[in-house]
């Protein structure tokens with residue numbers, strides 16, 4: 001297909017936004033004008049031939065070149081002058097329309113585009129940190145005996161508040177608790193995964209049944225708190241006596257959330273509902289959910305077929321999923337170690353499930 005035929009095919013509606021233009025001017029006047037035209041025509045023919053050769057060597061998408069020679073009139077104080085104008089425009093069109101093509105790097109790669117439309121939801125205990133922040137404070141600050149005594153008498157959320165009351169009565173301060181939390185180990189692969197996902201443009205959130213003070217203290221100490229746009233968890237505050245308090249995420253005095261899968265103080269599935277409602281108005285979004293516990297099963301059931309769930313292998317969420325896989329619409333990718341979490345998460349961010357679906361759909365149609 002020659003260049004003129006190609007240009008006729010590239011109707012305006014098929015053009016994309018990127019257009020570059022270059023102009024070369026050749027002064028034209030008197031008898032030199034015809035000579036200039038001949039020189040430029042020879043130059044254009046040579047350039048066409050060169051581009052055709054390049055095109056044969058590079059069959060990827062998607063540039064089209066067009067050339068024209070015209071005359072530009074300029075009205076000046078000293079009268080009218082003219083110059084010949086050689087225009088070369090480079091227009092991007094769909095690959096299927098082009099037989100003349102060069103690779104383009106102007107648009108973001110698909111991975112970056114998808115990363116900007118990805119919400120990564122992390123559980124906290126046994127997901128971001130390997131252990132449990134509540135248990136760390138209990139064991140490291142000498143509350144194991146009282147915890148074992150009360151553990152079957154109080155809901156978990158109330159039990160943790162009672163533990164903090166005990167610490168206060170023993171003269172332990174909020175600073176003491178902070179120092180205890182700062183000692184929480186965090187896998188370097190998970191820190192790297194958080195920073196990389198954030199750098200790629202993903203929106204990172206935490207959805208946890210721990211509490212805000214523990215989570216913020218640990219993440220700030222590890223230097224990754226700023227990577228997260230939102231933390232949905234049990235609220236905490238320091239009261240007028242200097243005692244750290246923990247409250248339930250859902251107000252227990254109001255109407256119960258009604259979810260039989262989740263504890264009374266927090267239904268993570270309701271948080272997923274809110275996220276899905278908020279992102280549905282802002283274009284294509286997908287969720288990557290990472291968790292381990294029983295409380296992560298309810299939100300997992302609400303994920304769609306373009307979403308991913310990353311259950312920690314052999315933990316309760318993983319067992320729920322494998323107990324009845326047909327209930328899960330999201331793609332499941334299990335992990336065990338921080339290294340696996342980092343590798344799998346970054347791979348999923350780099351995956352376009354919608355594109356994959358289109359490709360697989362086309363393949364099935366052609367079969």
Ligand SMILES: [Mg+2]
Nearest residue numbers: 123125126293
């Ligand atoms: Mg957990």
